[in-house]
Amino acid sequence: MKTKNNIALIGFMGAGKTSVSKLLSEKLGKTLVSTDTCIETCEGLSISSIFKEKGEEYFRQMESRVLEDVCRQSGQIIDCGGGIVTRPQNLSVMRLNCLVIYLESRPEDLEARLRNHTNRPLYNAERSDKMIKLLESRQPLYKDAADITVSTHNKLCHEVCEEIENRLRKYENTSG
Numbered sequence: 001m002k003t004k005n006n007i008a009l010i011g012f013m014g015a016g017k018t019s020v021s022k023l024l025s026e027k028l029g030k031t032l033v034s035t036d037t038c039i040e041t042c043e044g045l046s047i048s049s050i051f052k053e054k055g056e057e058y059f060r061q062m063e064s065r066v067l068e069d070v071c072r073q074s075g076q077i078i079d080c081g082g083g084i085v086t087r088p089q090n091l092s093v094m095r096l097n098c099l100v101i102y103l104e105s106r107p108e109d110l111e112a113r114l115r116n117h118t119n120r121p122l123y124n125a126e127r128s129d130k131m132i133k134l135l136e137s138r139q140p141l142y143k144d145a146a147d148i149t150v151s152t153h154n155k156l157c158h159e160v161c162e163e164i165e166n167r168l169r170k171y172e173n174t175s176g
Contacts, residue, residue, distance in 0.1 A: 004099045005074035007168075010142055011103035011152075012135050013082040014110040019157045020103060020164070021079035027161060034079040038066045047081075064090055071097035085141035094145060099171070101164060102146035106153050107132050147171065 007030070009017045018034065025032035036047050039062045043050055050059050064087055070078055071093050078098060084090050094100050111131070143149065148167045152160055 004097060006071060006076045006078055006098040008078040008080050008094050008098035008100045009103060010080050010085055010094075010100060010145060011082065012105060012110055012138060012142075014114040015082070015103040015105040016152050016157060016160060017079050017082075017103055020160050021077045023157055023161045024164060025077040027165065028077065031073075031076045032079065033070050033073075033076050035063055035066050035070065035084065036079070036081050038070065039063060039081075042066070060087060063087075064093075067093050083138070085138060085145050091141070091145050099168075100145050100147050101167075102142045102149045103160065104142070104149050104151050104153075107135055109153055110135065 007024070007028075009021050009024075011017055021032055021034070024030075039050065039059070040046055042062065045053065047059070050062070060083065063081055063084055067078075067080070067084065067090055070076065074097075080094075084094075114131075148164070148171060150160060150163050150167065155163070
């Protein structure tokens, strides 16, 4: 059986994936890769611009290609975009190549974190009901994909990382 040498962080926008993945990559000595950054580099456009100019379906196709490319390597912390779980093929790629960690966040925590961000194509502060519905539709996908779920509620980035490290040790002891 192939060893899962990558760790993929999944969760809704604003869950802290980017901050946690940076700290986790430093602590574990693994290369950090962001699927969104890879897409922006390939396209020469921001994620918001890709959504606006080319549409969400185009973005999701790019996201799937990038994930497949990234997963050809090992020893990485992969910071996944919030909607990566919406395509079944992505779930298959992650399950095969990654230990998947879901950063679970409450809607009120996400709203507080996202309130001042203007670069989130699927978030609009005036439409929080839409965000909650989107979160609710994705939660089962996140939970199904996850090997480990970590709540981010009332936790600082380093506390989330510590919990992940502790859970990784327990996971390795029970699955190895």
